[in-house]
Amino acid sequence: DQQVKQNSPSLSVQEGRISILNCDYTNSMFDYFLWYKKYPAEGPTFLISISSIKDKNEDGRFTVFLNKSAKHLSLHIVPSQPGDSAVYFCAASAANDYKLSFGAGTTVTVRA
Amino acid sequence: DAGVTQSPTHLIKTRGQQVTLRCSPKSGHDTVSWYQQALGQGPQFIFQYYEEEERQRGNFPDRFSGHQFPNYSSELNVNALLLGDSALYLCASFLGADNEQFFGPGTRLTVL
Numbered sequence: 001d002q003q004v005k006q007n008s009p010s011l012s013v014q015e016g017r018i019s020i021l022n023c024d025y026t027n028s029m030f031d032y033f034l035w036y037k038k039y040p041a042e043g044p045t046f047l048i049s050i051s052s053i054k055d056k057n058e059d060g061r062f063t064v065f066l067n068k069s070a071k072h073l074s075l076h077i078v079p080s081q082p083g084d085s086a087v088y089f090c091a092a093s094a095a096n097d098y099k100l101s102f103g104a105g106t107t108v109t110v111r112a
Numbered sequence: 113d114a115g116v117t118q119s120p121t122h123l124i125k126t127r128g129q130q131v132t133l134r135c136s137p138k139s140g141h142d143t144v145s146w147y148q149q150a151l152g153q154g155p156q157f158i159f160q161y162y163e164e165e166e167r168q169r170g171n172f173p174d175r176f177s178g179h180q181f182p183n184y185s186s187e188l189n190v191n192a193l194l195l196g197d198s199a200l201y202l203c204a205s206f207l208g209a210d211n212e213q214f215f216g217p218g219t220r221l222t223v224l
Contacts, residue, residue, distance in 0.1 A: 004154070034212070043116065043202055043215030044155070089154050098143065098206070099168055100213060102154030 003027045004092050006103035014111050019077040021106050023090030026071065030092040034100070035064060035075050038087045047088070048075070080110045114139065116205050116216035124222045125193050133188040133219045137205030143167075144186040145213065146178060149200040161186050190221075198223045 005024045013019045021035075031052040036044035050057040050064045050073070057064050063076045077084055090103040117136045125131050137144050143162045147155035157170035161180035180186045184205075190197055200220050204213040 006154075036215075041217065043204075043217045045215070046212050049212065091154075097168070098145070098160060098213075099157045099170065100145075100147075100155070100204075101157070102147075104152065104154045 002104075003030075004090055004101045004103040006090055006106050008106050009104070010107045010109070012109045012111060013080050015082060016079045019075075019080045019084065019108055019110070021075040021077075021088050021090070021108070023073045023075075023103055024071060025073075025092050025101075027092070027094065027101070028071070029094040029097075030101075031095050032093045033064070033066060033073050034091045034093075035062075036089040036091060036102075038089060038105070044089055077108075080108075082110050082112060084108060085110045116203055116214050118201075118203050118216040118219050120219060121217070122220045122222075124224065126224050127193055127195060129193050129223075130189065130191045131193060131221060133190075133201050133203075133221070135186045135188070135203030135205075135216060137184050137186070137203075138214045141205035141207045141214070142184050143206050143208070144180060144184065145204045145206075146186070146188045147202040147204065148172070149202055149218070151199070155202055158188070193223045195223050197221065 034049040035047040038044040066073045087105045091100040145160040146158040149155040159169040164180045175191045177189045200218040202218045203216045206213045
C-alpha cells in the first residue's frame with residue numbers, strides 16, 4: 001500500500017529554470033513532510049521539511065508547498081543548477097511515529 | 113564529526129544463507145531505523161531501535177531481525193535469504209523527537 005506517491009519518475013530542466021517536483025499522499029494522519037536528495041552510491045540527504053501547520057517553507061533556492069485539502073505537496077528549486085541533478089524522494093510521517101514513508105522518487109536532470 | 117556509517121558496502125550471498133549488516137549512528141544520536149530500497153522504489157521501513165529495543169516494525173517477515181548495542185550501533189540480520197531480498201539496505205539515525213533522520217550510504221546486498 002503506497003501511501004506516498006511521486007507520479008513523475010523523471011524531470012529534465014534547463015540550468016537556471018525552475019524545477020517543480022510533485023508528491024501526493026493518502027494517509028490523513030501524516031503531519032510532517034520531508035524531501036530528501038540522493039546521489040548515486042550515497043545515502044539520502046535531508047533537503048527541506050514542512051509541518052502540517054504550515055503551507056509553505058523556504059530555504060534558499062528550495063521551497064516546499066503543502067496543500068492539505070488536496071493531500072499534495074511540491075518542491076520548487078529556483079534556479080536549478082547542475083549539482084541539483086539527483087533523485088529526489090518525498091517522505092512523510094505521522095505524529096509520534098518516527099517511521100518515514102517514502103515515495104518512489106523523481107530523477108532530476110539539469111541540462112547546461 | 114562522522115555521519116552514519118554502514119558496513120559492508122557490498123555483499124553477495126546465495127539463497128538460503130544468512131547475512132548481518134552493521135550501522136554506526138551519527139554522533140549523539142540514540143535511535144536507529146533500517147530501510148530496504150529495492151531497485152526503482154523508495155526506501156521501505158523495516159524496523160527501528162531505541163534503548164536497545166525494537167520500538168516499531170514495518171511489514172517485513174520475521175526473517176528480518178535486529179539488535180541495538182549500548183553504544184547505539186545496530187545490526188540487521190536476514191535469515192533464509194530470498195532472491196527478492198536483493199536491495200540497498202539503508203540505516204538512518206536521529207535523536208529523540210527530532211524528525212530529521214540522517215542516512216548512511218547503504219549496503220548493497222545481492223542474493224544469487
